[in-house]
Amino acid sequence: MLNVDKLNQFYGESHTLWDLSLDVPEGECTCVMGRNGVGKTTLLKCVMGEVAVKSGSLRYDGDTELTRKRIEDRSRLGIGYVPQGRQIFSLLTVEENLCTGLAARRDKQRGNGRRKIPERIYELFPVLKEMRHRRGGDLSGGQQQQLAIGRALVLEPRLLILDEPGEGIQPNIVAEIGEVIRKLNREDGMTVLLAEQKLPFVRKFADRFVILDRGRAVAKGGVDELSDDLIKQHLTV
Numbered sequence: 753m754l755n756v757d758k759l760n761q762f763y764g765e766s767h768t769l770w771d772l773s774l775d776v777p778e779g780e781c782t783c784v785m786g787r788n789g790v791g792k793t794t795l796l797k798c799v800m801g802e803v804a805v806k807s808g809s810l811r812y813d814g815d816t817e818l819t820r821k822r823i824e825d826r827s828r829l830g831i832g833y834v835p836q837g838r839q840i841f842s843l844l845t846v847e848e849n850l851c852t853g854l855a856a857r858r859d860k861q862r863g864n865g866r867r868k869i870p871e872r873i874y875e876l877f878p879v880l881k882e883m884r885h886r887r888g889g890d891l892s893g894g895q896q897q898q899l900a901i902g903r904a905l906v907l908e909p910r911l912l913i914l915d916e917p918g919e920g921i922q923p924n925i926v927a928e929i930g931e932v933i934r935k936l937n938r939e940d941g942m943t944v945l946l947a948e949q950k951l952p953f954v955r956k957f958a959d960r961f962v963i964l965d966r967g968r969a970v971a972k973g974g975v976d977e978l979s980d981d982l983i984k985q986h987l988t989v
């Protein structure tokens with residue numbers, strides 16, 4: 753679904769991603785792991801076009817080279833993004849927040865009566881339906897994260913990218929989010945790429961992992977290959 757090959761990225765003079773290669777297979781959940789500051793967000797931003805790539809390729813869906821596409825093309829190609837820190841609109845209601853996602857829907861779905869919030873989102877997150885008239889800023893952190901995911905799902909993406917969805921959220925909601933990711937994979941056939949440092953979450957909900965260390969991919973494989981040794985070496989502080 754997504755093939756990252758020898759990606760190099762710089763912030764000014766600072767070389768942040770080094771010859772980074774990884775594969776995100778269709779219909780699976782792939783998790784990017786690594787300590788703070790190793791480049792997880794930078795990698796996801798490269799995929800979203802929010803930061804420029806120096807060299808390397810980002811091949812999507814077989815033959816689309818993302819590095820040559822504009823930022824706004826991502827949503828039309830079916831890539832949804834939940835940024836780190838959620839970034840919902842605190843003064844808008846839940847429903848209005850979800851509607852902001854509609855603006856990014858692919859052209860073919862416009863104008864044929866489909867410009868409304870897909871019922872699937874309320875099915876996956878019943879709390880968003882209950883609270884649809886509340887302001888985003890009045891929700892708990894966990895509910896805001898669910899809203900941010902809901903907003904990305906409005907465009908019915910084929911690839912969903914999430915940056916640390918479990919950060920600063922109570923464990924029961926993190927588990928609910930994991931279950932939603934599993935449903936998206938299994939029932940909707942959606943491909944998921946996420947950054948996450950929470951090990952139990954990764955072990956339970958991801959199919960494969962990639963560990964980054966100072967901008968390089970130092971280990972990758974199926975989650976069953978995520979050994980205690982790797983964790984000690986690259987993940988514990």
Ligand SMILES: Nc1ncnc2c1ncn2[C@@H]1O[C@H](COP(=O)(O)OP(=O)(O)OP(=O)(O)O)[C@@H](O)[C@H]1O
Nearest residue numbers: 763766768786787788789790791792793794795836
């Ligand atoms: N806009 C920026 N300008 C310059 N340097 C940056 C910028 N954003 C990030 N960096 C640096 O790039 C490196 C990678 O940052 P990044 O945010 O990708 O890490 P991360 O793995 O997502 O960390 P975290 O787990 O804290 O979210 C860090 O050293 C960071 O300080």
Ligand SMILES: [Mg+2]
Nearest residue numbers: 792793794836
């Ligand atoms: Mg980050």
